[in-house]
Every structure is written in structure tokens, then in C-alpha cells.
Amino acid sequence: MPLLYQDEAQARSALIEVTSYDVQLDLTGPGETFTSTSTVTFAAREPGTETFADVVALDLSEATLNGRRLDPPVDGRLRLGDLARTNVLRVSGTFAYSRDGQGLHRSVDPADGQVYIYGMSFLDAAPQVFACFDQPDLKAPFDVRVSAPDDWVVAGNGHAEQVAPGDWVLATTPPLATYFVTVCAGPYATVEREHDGIALAVHARASMAxxxxxxxxxxxxxxxRSFDYYHQLFGIRYPWGDYHQFFVPEFxxxxxxxxxxxxxxxxxxxxxxxxxxxxxxxxxxxxxxxxxxxxxxxxxxxxxxxxxxxxxxxxxxxxxxxxxxxxxxxxxxxxxxxxxxxxxxxxxxxxxxxxxxxxxxxxxxxxxxxxxxxxxxxxxxxxxxxxxxxxxxxxxxxxxxxxxxxxxxxxxxxxxxxxxxxxxxxxxxxxxxxxxxxxxDVLSVGSAAGVPTLICTPPGDPAGRRHVVEVGAFAGGQEVQRFPLVVDATITPLPDLLVGRAVVVPNVSDETWAQVDLDEHSLQVLPQELASIPDLDARQVIWSSLIEGVARVVLDPRRALEVFEASWPDEPSDVIAGPVGVKAAFVFAGDFLPYEERPAAIASVAEAAMRRLAGLDDGDPAAISTARLLAATTRDHELLQSWARGESLPAVLADDRDIRWSALHRLAALGLADEDAIAQLRRSDPTLTGALAAVAAGAAIPTADAKQRAWSALVGAHLSNYEAARVAGSFFDVSAPGSLELLRPYVDRFFTEVPRLSHAYGEFALSSIVSAGFPLSITEPHTAEQAQVALDDGDLTASARRQILQGLALLRDALRSHERFASK
The missing domain is CATH 1.10.390.10 (Neutral Protease Domain 2)
Known part of the structure; x- marks a missing residue:
């Protein structure tokens, strides 16, 4: 699709008003295509003028405006000239299913060979399904009819009724933007219920029934419960008829x-x-x-x-x-x-x-x-x-x-x-x-003329933000102070605050958008105090402060890791312990440390996970995230091999195939599992999840042959959107000895080849692929140089450019951390 510019959209909106869509989809054919027929009725405010419609088809068998044949579309645009006051556009043709999650996505479930289809019309994908005026302010009612195999479930924006075997008619919708239009079709398993007059249904693949x-x-x-709450809050009943929720593959x-x-x-x-x-x-x-x-x-x-x-x-x-x-x-x-x-x-x-x-x-x-x-x-x-x-x-x-x-x-x-x-x-x-x-803004505690103060430091020029916040203080496992404040100045006096005698937490209830820098005394006593602080929000703000402090290069990652080692095994809430553990492995113990310190740091994360796991009941769901962290960080070969076989696991994970894949992935990344081991586990898990885990583990194997195969599949566009993101995210794993030398040559190739794959994976999926694959683990000036070369080249889509910019910023911060907090 070509770019749609805002001024073009405004001009089109000023010229036309869309009154209705009628869309017919035939999904009964085999293979990679479907047929679509669109009839669009619209008015022109200035007859005799021209505009364009959007359509991306393999072949158009019919394209007429008011009965007059139209020239074929150019770059997805169908020129509509000599408009009448009332117009009828009719477009019919053969369209392609996608594998990139946009348009009509077609997925084959490897568990049973069944085909599943869902429609994703966001952002500019609607023209891949039907001809339309694709912008959010040209809303119109939709009538949709679908032909599908007899045993399929079909649903969409309007109530779906099967009028004959395989033939479905969807009720006319209220006015919709084109990017909301969807059809889901396939042999989905379904659970139905009614609530407050609303027909509810949830659907998933038959293999997940x-x-x-x-x-x-x-x-x-x-x-x-959410429907009841929203009806109460908004005072307007849900206006869209049925409410289907489809859980679909490769979204x-x-x-x-x-x-x-x-x-x-x-x-x-x-x-x-x-x-x-x-x-x-x-x-x-x-x-x-x-x-x-x-x-x-x-x-x-x-x-x-x-x-x-x-x-x-x-x-x-x-x-x-x-x-x-x-x-x-x-x-x-x-x-x-x-x-x-x-x-x-x-x-x-x-x-x-x-x-x-x-x-x-x-x-x-x-x-x-x-x-x-x-x-x-x-x-x-x-x-x-x-x-x-x-x-x-x-x-x-x-x-x-x-x-x-x-x-x-x-x-x-x-x-x-x-x-x-x-x-x-x-x-x-x-x-x-x-x-x-x-x-x-950054909130911190300091003093002015000996009086404790809350300091609000804006980023650059003051924005004049007013913060409605609370400041809390904790000592000995108790909350000892809490001050509600309206902060509208750089310095706010807090004469009674126990600075230097307690852990002091600005924005303790986390009700504003501001980063928090803890004072030196609070940082010093956190290893002893953090896990016993009774307030969940306060502990979350502290953990976030540590994560952000390292990422902003104002806190030595070694200090954050010290707090993690002492406090995380005893963190009472798994709701925050799970994400903190993941971030610790990749921030405190990962790229923000020099290469030579990373193995010992990762080992300390694994040791913390082992201690936390030992303190949990075997059936406690908190053991799940803890075991996942342990599997991702330990070098205990015997433990990993046992877990990969499904043995000696915590009871809550006894039948969990994902933890087996986590353990095998770690073995593969360490060079201790080969493709035969991956294929063996894959045979016992013939699901889409198993397929994705297998390609990810294969991409992590630290051998020249395995890396070349993974790379060829990625840049050769032989993968689905999900497979590509998983391969990219596993590729630059430096866990095994010798990985750096093996992977360095791929850094240059990443920046020259991967960001230019939008033709293969689509813009939405490419954004995820570039983000997942950015070689941050190769934390070297050369990586930064190559990222900048790619940006300077100018031949990047907006999404690829954004992800490289973000990755480069993280990389430069990591390099600054190496320099600022060089080990003594």
C-alpha cells in the first residue's frame, strides 16, 4: 500500500460521504487466495470531480463506477473520475491471504492440519480484503456475506446467521471505520453464554478446545463484570449487538x-x-x-x-x-x-x-x-x-x-x-x-537549608506539570509516614520527613507519570528493608526505580543486582516478582554490564531464582515464573536436561510443555542441545506453540551452520510473522563461549538486510522483528556505528527506523553504563 497522507485524507473526506458497504467474501477455495466483491455507495459534494478508492488484489475481474469500467489500480489506488452526486462503486476480484497478521490472515494449525482465518484491517490492511475508502473518518454501515466450508464457524462485526450450509449473512452494522472490519472463520471451538441481553461467545482453535x-x-x-461496570460508568449501553472474542493464531x-x-x-x-x-x-x-x-x-x-x-x-x-x-x-x-x-x-x-x-x-x-x-x-x-x-x-x-x-x-x-x-x-x-x-519529570528527596524537600526535575525546559502525589516512608517492616502533596514547583519542603532514617519513596502510590530517584540512605538499606515493606505499590515503585535508574545510567547495575539478590527471593507478590526477575536478568545482569562480568551476574540471578523456588510450595503458582527465570539463567546442565525431559519439576509445572521448551532453549543457547534434541521434543508437541519454540531454539544454537540456516530462513522470507520474530529474538544470544566471534559478522548484515523486509512480513510485523532482533547483546561501538549507518541511509520505513532509533538509544546507554560504572 502507498502512504496515505493526512492532507489527502482530509481532501477526500471533504469531497465524499460514504453511505454503505456491501462486502461478499468467498473463502471456500483451496490454497492461498479468496474472492471478494465490494459494493460501496457514496455521495460526492461536488459532482464532476475525482477521488480514489483503496484496493490491493491479485487480480480484479470487475471494477466499475456507476456502471462504467475503471482502469486497473495503480499502487493500490483505484482512480474514480467524473463523480456523480450519488455513486456506486463495485469491485470484485481475487485477493491473497496473508501470513503477516494483516488483511485476511490464514494459518494452518500443525496440531491437526485445520485452517483458520481472521481479519485484521488495522491500520491500512482493509484494502487487502475489500475495496474501500480507508481512513478513520469515513465511517459507514457494513453488510457482509461470507461463503465458507460447511463445518466452519463464521462471525464478524454484525450478528452472523447461517442461511444455508456454508453461507452466512451478517447483520447490518452501525457506522464503522474501515479499520475495524473483521471476519473470523474456521473450525473454531466455541463456548457461548448470554449476559444482560448480550450474546457472548469465546472461540479458539479446535486443538485448544x-x-x-x-x-x-x-x-x-x-x-x-466489565460490561456491568462500563454500563454504570458511561451511561450508554453496549451498542454493537453480539460480543465475540476470538483467540487466534499468529496475531x-x-x-x-x-x-x-x-x-x-x-x-x-x-x-x-x-x-x-x-x-x-x-x-x-x-x-x-x-x-x-x-x-x-x-x-x-x-x-x-x-x-x-x-x-x-x-x-x-x-x-x-x-x-x-x-x-x-x-x-x-x-x-x-x-x-x-x-x-x-x-x-x-x-x-x-x-x-x-x-x-x-x-x-x-x-x-x-x-x-x-x-x-x-x-x-x-x-x-x-x-x-x-x-x-x-x-x-x-x-x-x-x-x-x-x-x-x-x-x-x-x-x-x-x-x-x-x-x-x-x-x-x-x-x-x-x-x-x-x-x-x-524526576522526583527525588533532598534538602534545602537543612530542611527535607521533594525535588521535581523536569526533562529540559520546565513543562509546568502539576503532580498530585503521595510520599511515603518505611522502616522495620512498617509504614511510618505518608504525605499527600500537590507538587507544582521544583522544590516542595517536607520538614517532618524521616530522610536518613527510613526508606523514603516519592510517588509512593504511583499515581503520576514521573521517574523516582531514591536517596542514598534508602539505597543503602534496601537489601535489608525492601521485601518487608508492607505496601505493594511502594515496593513496585522501588523496583521500577532500580530498573529505570540502571537504564538511565544514574545507578550502577551492580548496586541494583545487590538489592535483587537480597530482596527478590522474598518478594511477597508474584505479580511484580515475575516481571522484575525478567528485567533483572537483562538489565541488572545483562547488557549494562561488561561482557566479562555477565556470566557471574547471570549466575547470581539464577541463584536468587533457586532460593525463591526453594521457599515456595510445589503447587504455588508463583513457582511458575520463578522456574521460568531459573530455566533462562542457570548453567546447571543436569537440572536443565531433567526439566527438558519433564522430570523433577515443581508440581504446578508437572505437565507444562512450555517449561520443557524453556530448559531446552537454554541448553541449545549454551551449545548443549542440537537440532536432533529439538526435533525430538517437537515430535511430542505438535502444536503451533511447539513449532515456534522449536524455531527459536534452533536459532539459538551457537554453531556456524545453525546460524546460517536461521538467518537464511529469516531474510529469505520463509517464515510466518511469529516465526520471524522468534528467530530474530533468539539469534544474537551470547550465552555460549565463542558466541561473540560467531555473531559479530551478522551485526552488519542485520542492519543492511532485516529492516528492508517489509515486503515479506508487512510493516506491523517488521516492527516486531527489528525490535526483537536488534543486536543489543553485541554491546560494542561497532554495533552503534552500523545502526547509525542504517539510519543515515534513509531507505527505511517509518517503523523500522523507529525501532532502530530505540535500539540504538538503549545500546548507547549500555555503553555509557560500561564507561561510567567501570569496575574498580
Whole structure:
């Protein structure tokens, strides 16, 4: 697809109004193609003018406007000349299924050979399925008909009715943006239920039917509670009819909020016993996508520069709902350690951008802004807005906004006007400070004239942000102080604060977007104090401070590792212990240390995991994340080989195939397992998950032949989107002796070959591949030089450029850490 520029979209929107779509899809043919027929009715405000429609087909058998044949499309654009006041566009042809997660994605389940199809029309993928005017502000009702094999389940945005064997008619939808349109079809296993007059259904591949049945009650309970909560909060009933949730293979994102038919990556149907953190994350994603049914679907952004109207709000509501009604009061802590650390990294990097109103002159540039800023920073800023305005005023503004723009489009200005009217506060000034700036303030404790103070250090020029926060102090396993504050100056006196006598935690309830630097006394006593601090949010803020301190190169990774070794084995909450363990392995003990120190540091992480595991009951779900960390870091060959055989595992993991793959992957990366061992485990796990684990383990083998095979498959485009990301993410593993020498020649090849694979994998998938494969583990100036050469070349798509920029920033920070904290 060519870029769609904002000025082109605005001109097209000013010229035409789309009144209806009729789409017919025939999925009955064998092989890699399907047929699609689109009939689009639209009005032109100026007859005699021209515009264009979007379509990406292998072959068009018909393309007519008002009965007049059209010239073939050029670069995905179908020229429409001499428009009448009322127009009918009809396009029919053969289209290609994809393997990159966009358009109509076709996947064959290796477990049973069954075929599954799902539609992903975001961001510019709708023209790969049907001819359309593909931009978010040209909404229209859709009628969709589908022909499929007789034994398939078919669903989409409107209620689906099978009118004859294999023939399905979907009910006419309310006005939809084209990027929401989906059809899911295949021999899916299904569990159905009704709640409050809404027909609910969850679906997964037939080979996952048992797991779906076992987990459907939890999924549907979260769904039902979230519906009740949103009806109460928004004052508008769910407007899209049925509510399907499809857990589909090889999905690029976590989920997509298609009205009435949400698709999720099927890793959310857990193969083994899930951790509490995994259940919490699934609940928050379900609630996030449900919030979109109002904010994003009912009211849609006019152009991609207001994408925050979708994602920030849904992210905030997802965690709020999960904490309020879905039995996870620790949801905000999980967001802090998992999502906010992602957002902080994005916000200090070269690709940072404001939460709202980011320049998006074309649709692909907009894709680069679907990141930790649009999600976690935006959600955190909204949480801070609620803390300032009060919940009642915030919700009144939300209801007014949704009601005023129901089934239409809106902008940031519309949202702010609703908030200002509801609250009577100067929301525009707040937006200027929070939504239209970049970076995070840093909160720390110091002293002025001997008086303890809270110091707020902005990134660069002061943005005038006002923080509604709390400061807490802890000693001897107790909370000894807590101060609520409104911070609107660089220095805020705190004369009674126990600095130097307690662990002092700014932003202790984590209600604002700000990084925290701990004072020296707090850092010194953390190894003895951290695990006993009774407040979950406070411990999460401390762990995040350590992670971010290392990443910002203000904290020696050795000091963070010392705290980890002493405190993490006794961390009471697995909801934060799981993510902290992963980050410790790759931040405290990984790339921010020189090569020669990494083996011992990783060994200390493994020892901490062993101690934590020894202190847990065999059936405790917390043992799952701990065992995974141990499998990823230990060099205990006997333990890894035993676990790879499925022996001597904690009881909660006794039948867990994923832990076997984790152990085998580590053996492969250490040079202790070959392709025969991988093939043997693969034969016992003939699933898509097993296939992905096998290609990842194969790419980690530290031999010249194995690396060449993996590389050839990756750059030769012989892989699916998921396979490519897994190969890229495993390739630059330096665990085995001699790996550096083996991998260094591939650094140059990475920057010249991988970022140019969008033709093979699509822009969305390529972003994940470049991010996963960036050779950060080869932490050397030459790697940075080659990354800069790639950026200077200029021949990169927006997504590939963004990921290389972010990777280069991390690499330079790691190199700075080596230099600043050189071991004595």
C-alpha cells in the first residue's frame, strides 16, 4: 500500500460521504487466495470531480463506477473520475491471504492440519480484503456475506446467521471505520453464554478446545463484570449487538477491538497452569478491548494523530476495571512494573512524542506512535487527571463526550472541551503541560537549608506539570509516614520527613507519570528493608526505580543486582516478582554490564531464582515464573536436561510443555542441545506453540551452520510473522563461549538486510522483528556505528527506523553504563 497522507485524507473526506458497504467474501477455495466483491455507495459534494478508492488484489475481474469500467489500480489506488452526486462503486476480484497478521490472515494449525482465518484491517490492511475508502473518518454501515466450508464457524462485526450450509449473512452494522472490519472463520471451538441481553461467545482453535472450556468461565466472568461496570460508568449501553472474542493464531498485537468481534493472540489461552500475573494481564486486556467499544469504536478519532483517544483511555480503563471489579486489586502495581517501565523507556528515547496531537502526516508514521507513550504514559496521565479533577467530574466529561459524538468522530479538542465543561477547571492548560510535551519529570528527596524537600526535575525546559502525589516512608517492616502533596514547583519542603532514617519513596502510590530517584540512605538499606515493606505499590515503585535508574545510567547495575539478590527471593507478590526477575536478568545482569562480568551476574540471578523456588510450595503458582527465570539463567546442565525431559519439576509445572521448551532453549543457547534434541521434543508437541519454540531454539544454537540456516530462513522470507520474530529474538544470544566471534559478522548484515523486509512480513510485523532482533547483546561501538549507518541511509520505513532509533538509544546507554560504572 502507498502512504496515505493526512492532507489527502482530509481532501477526500471533504469531497465524499460514504453511505454503505456491501462486502461478499468467498473463502471456500483451496490454497492461498479468496474472492471478494465490494459494493460501496457514496455521495460526492461536488459532482464532476475525482477521488480514489483503496484496493490491493491479485487480480480484479470487475471494477466499475456507476456502471462504467475503471482502469486497473495503480499502487493500490483505484482512480474514480467524473463523480456523480450519488455513486456506486463495485469491485470484485481475487485477493491473497496473508501470513503477516494483516488483511485476511490464514494459518494452518500443525496440531491437526485445520485452517483458520481472521481479519485484521488495522491500520491500512482493509484494502487487502475489500475495496474501500480507508481512513478513520469515513465511517459507514457494513453488510457482509461470507461463503465458507460447511463445518466452519463464521462471525464478524454484525450478528452472523447461517442461511444455508456454508453461507452466512451478517447483520447490518452501525457506522464503522474501515479499520475495524473483521471476519473470523474456521473450525473454531466455541463456548457461548448470554449476559444482560448480550450474546457472548469465546472461540479458539479446535486443538485448544479443552483449554478453552477450562478457561471460558474466567474469561466470560471478566467480560460480564466489565460490561456491568462500563454500563454504570458511561451511561450508554453496549451498542454493537453480539460480543465475540476470538483467540487466534499468529496475531501481531495483544488484541484488536473490532466492534462486536474482538481478536486476541491465542497465547491468552494458557497451555499450562497460569500465574496470577498472567490471569491479571489477560483480564486487563479483555477490559481494555471492551472499553474500546465506547472509546474508539462508538467515538473514533478523526485522524491518526489523535490515536490516544483510543489507546490511552482504553489502557486506563482496562487497569481501572481490572482493579475495581475483576478481583485484581494489584492491577495498578502490575501496570507500573510492566507497562510504565516500557513507557518510560520510550519517553526518554529519540522516538519520544507527545501523548496527544503527535504529528502523523501519513498513516505509516502514525503506526510508529502505537507505543508505550500512547498506551502507558497516556493512561498514567489520565489517572493523574482523575486525581486532579476528581472521579465524578472526569466521568461526567466522558459521558458528555461519548454522547455528543456517538457513532461519529472526534478530536482532542472535543475531549478537552467536554472535560472543561464538566469540571469547570482549566483543562486546556493541563493538556498543554501533560499531553503536548515529552519526557518524564524526576522526583527525588533532598534538602534545602537543612530542611527535607521533594525535588521535581523536569526533562529540559520546565513543562509546568502539576503532580498530585503521595510520599511515603518505611522502616522495620512498617509504614511510618505518608504525605499527600500537590507538587507544582521544583522544590516542595517536607520538614517532618524521616530522610536518613527510613526508606523514603516519592510517588509512593504511583499515581503520576514521573521517574523516582531514591536517596542514598534508602539505597543503602534496601537489601535489608525492601521485601518487608508492607505496601505493594511502594515496593513496585522501588523496583521500577532500580530498573529505570540502571537504564538511565544514574545507578550502577551492580548496586541494583545487590538489592535483587537480597530482596527478590522474598518478594511477597508474584505479580511484580515475575516481571522484575525478567528485567533483572537483562538489565541488572545483562547488557549494562561488561561482557566479562555477565556470566557471574547471570549466575547470581539464577541463584536468587533457586532460593525463591526453594521457599515456595510445589503447587504455588508463583513457582511458575520463578522456574521460568531459573530455566533462562542457570548453567546447571543436569537440572536443565531433567526439566527438558519433564522430570523433577515443581508440581504446578508437572505437565507444562512450555517449561520443557524453556530448559531446552537454554541448553541449545549454551551449545548443549542440537537440532536432533529439538526435533525430538517437537515430535511430542505438535502444536503451533511447539513449532515456534522449536524455531527459536534452533536459532539459538551457537554453531556456524545453525546460524546460517536461521538467518537464511529469516531474510529469505520463509517464515510466518511469529516465526520471524522468534528467530530474530533468539539469534544474537551470547550465552555460549565463542558466541561473540560467531555473531559479530551478522551485526552488519542485520542492519543492511532485516529492516528492508517489509515486503515479506508487512510493516506491523517488521516492527516486531527489528525490535526483537536488534543486536543489543553485541554491546560494542561497532554495533552503534552500523545502526547509525542504517539510519543515515534513509531507505527505511517509518517503523523500522523507529525501532532502530530505540535500539540504538538503549545500546548507547549500555555503553555509557560500561564507561561510567567501570569496575574498580
Amino acid at each position: 479443552q483449554q478453552l472450556r477450562e478457561q471460558a468461565d474466567d474469561i466470560l466472568r471478566v467480560t460480564e 501481531n498485537a495483544g488484541a484488536m477491538e473490532n466492534p462486536g468481534c474482538v481478536v486476541f493472540r491465542d497465547q491468552y489461552i494458557f497451555r499450562g497452569h497460569p500465574t496470577r500475573g498472567e490471569l491479571l494481564s489477560r483480564a486487563s486486556v479483555i477490559a481494555h478491548e471492551m472499553a474500546h467499544q465506547w472509546f474508539g469504536n462508538l467515538v473514533t478519532m478523526r485522524w491518526w494523530d489523535d490515536l490516544w483517544l483510543n489507546e490511552s483511555f482504553a489502557e486506563y480503563m482496562g487497569y481501572r476495571t481490572t482493579a475495581a471489579v475483576n478481583e485484581f486489586p494489584d492491577a495498578w502495581a502490575r501496570m507500573g512494573i510492566e507497562r510504565k517501565t516500557w513507557g518510560y523507556a520510550e519517553d526518554r528515547g529519540p522516538g519520544t512524542h507527545p501523548v496527544a496531537g503527535s504529528a502523523a502526516g501519513d498513516n505509516y508514521t502514525a503506526l510508529t506512535n502505537f507505543d508505550g507513550i500512547s498506551y502507558s504514559k497516556g493512561a498514567s496521565v489520565l489517572r493523574q487527571l482523575v486525581a486532579w479533577l476528581g472521579d465524578e467530574a472526569f466521568l461526567a466529561g466522558v459521558r458528555a463526550h461519548l454522547s455528543a459524538h456517538r457513532f461519529g468522530n472526534a478530536t482532542l479538542a472535543d475531549f478537552l472541551a467536554a472535560m472543561q465543561q464538566a469540571s469547570g477547571q482549566d483543562v486546556n492548560t493541563w493538556a498543554g503541560a501533560w499531553l503536548r510535551t515529552t519526557g518524564a
